[in-house]
Amino acid sequence: MAEKMVTIYVMGKPYEVPGDLTIMKAMEYAGYRFVRGCGCRGAFCGACGTVYRTKGDYRLKVGLACQEVVQDEMYLVEIPFFPGNKATYDIEDLKPTADAILSLYPEVFRCLACNTCTKACPQDIEVMEYIQAALRGDVAKAADLSFDCILCGLCAARCPAEIVQYQVALLCRRLYSRHVAPEAPHLKDRLKEIVDGTFNAEMDKLTETKQAELAELYNNRDMEPRG
């Protein structure tokens, strides 16, 4: 399969690159060595949010440089950092309510429901929907909808109301998990057993056990079925 070369414009400057590369690999091919704008290279860390446009189209599109394949006549820039506001708080002291969210991030009130944030999300998250849920104090819904957020910041970069959506999302997930979802009862029980020393004698014995005997135990241990 012959390599088809395409022209990309990195911050306006043209480079010829193989057409089957991701934006990130194409920039490296062109000679860029990343310090910023490159993290996990696997769509989990949000370091490489990218805004681009293709020739003849006025619309701006978004993607992650590590995932998006280049196109011919693509004009692009990475936005590796956005100076969004981050409120500080003690999660223990908060209640999972609209008041708590709005006292930390009053700008959520300013949401115009324009849906620009949703269009700017490379993870296809219903960003505006979760901001609306946060506004109503529905932290469970905001937590659920925002779960795949990777904190790239493109939503906040495009928001006319200057909301920092990804920080609101993280707050909602923490509020939900700390104050709405019930604590795991079996976890508490087990922790108490550990503190009480219930397993100490068994562990003492096991850590002294020789390899041959351990292998015997291991090879004959009972397995909980996979299903």
Place this chain on the structure above:
Amino acid sequence: MYTPELLELIKRVEATRERRLDEEYPLLSADAKQELLEGFHPDYKDEVFRELRVGPSKGDRTPIEYANVFEAYSGLDPDKFDLSQVDHDVDVLVVGGGGAGAAAALVAAEQGANVLMVTKLRLGDSNTIMAQGGIQGADKPNDSPAIHYLDILGGGHYKNDPALARALVMDAPEVLVWLEKLGVMFDKESDGTMITIHGGGTSRKRMHAARDFTGGEIMKTLKDEMLNRDIPLVEFAAVYELLTDGDRVTGAVLYNMETEEYLIVRAKTTILATGGGGRLHVLGFPTSNHYGATADGLVLGYRVGAPLKYLNTIQYHPTGAAYPEQILGLLVTEKVRSIGGQITNIEGDRFVYELETRDVEAAAVIRECAGREKGVVTPSGQPAVWLDTVVIEKKLGEGAVKARVPAMYRQYERFGIDMAKHPILIYPTQHYQNGGLEIDEQSRTPVPGLYAAGEVAGGIHGTNRLMGNSLLDVVVFGRRAGAAAAAEAAGIKTAGGLGLDHLKNYHVALKAAGIEPTNASPMLLPEYRRPATVERKIGLLA
């Protein structure tokens, strides 16, 4: 998007699906596993390794790519370097901004220590944030720390340090409670019961998850908490060299990755939480690791005298993406197999139980391709086998793939592949360094003042780590390191002098071993530019 040729091959996988639905595939016997590993796992091939010629583990074998960074000179000249201006003077220096570093910093700060975290990229840029499948912990009534321990020892070929493995299993419930209280959004039933599943080599369902963003959810929460507590942090600042006074570590030389200036840190105790070395690309394998995984902390620790443990074992994750080319080497989480995904060869036949330990599973895939020639070859020439994800939908119902592994679903959807409708192609990828710097159960290295936590440390997992024990490891030993380093620092009046004598000695040893100063380390970042460009680089501004 699959090519017509691959779509044609997929028909053979579809043809066997009904038959495979209820098929029980047996686990391998201990002998069969050993034979498979010896025949096909890279750890068992002599040509992968070289004996180290210098340093505290002189004579030990490590993969050649690792040996190259150990047997390299520092970019600093220890005879000329000015250490007189101290820029940060702290109790505890935490090097690395992943899960272990963040856990260490939070606990050390909670104990009242004056903490500084420095990280080469951003806080959170780490393998932790990429960990998908889950975190182990024996917290269900049918499970116990002892059962967890036995799984770990068997999986690690009984090479694990018993004290470290014990610390791991005994701290697990406390760590899960800590994360739960911080507000990590674990998958739970409506009554709060954790939803737990199997991982490779587990005998109980003890894999806790946050969908398939488990590490991401943990990392984002720890990062948020670091910022809430205003713990001092310097991003884009790599530690390029540790500083010593006699045999004690007393600080570090920082390199600002953007301005290229250096800064001096004086610290009473130092925690290396720098992660692994996937970006060294052992044997040219693709890697699932993040951009900064260049084994820097190992080099720093080794030069000040910290010995290595089991750095002759690398974990190849059995299911790296093999197609499309753009995501080669990225992880397909083990959770895909935990929830029922099946591995088949070109004929649509299974050839290994899907939840063998990772080393066995990876060796089986390599054997199917290289030994039995029953693999698929992708258009770019990459060998691969099928991971039938469609079978998950058949077993768990329509929509199960998207609901249970959303990150995976999206990753393939981006390239026009619907893994709920078509199987995917996988091949092993360099994933984890099983070994690292030797530590005790307080995360102390044998070098005074120096701690190590997370992937940079070795011994916990023996020579093969189980899924879900790394997220556990980073939090358990991160917290232990933070607590112990803060406690030690509290008993020290001043850190001591700042010197580079260890580096002078190391350079002398390199020279005596006949090693030329052709390479510098630590590497800091991998080189992915086109060689033609690098060859013509003249760097006039530098």
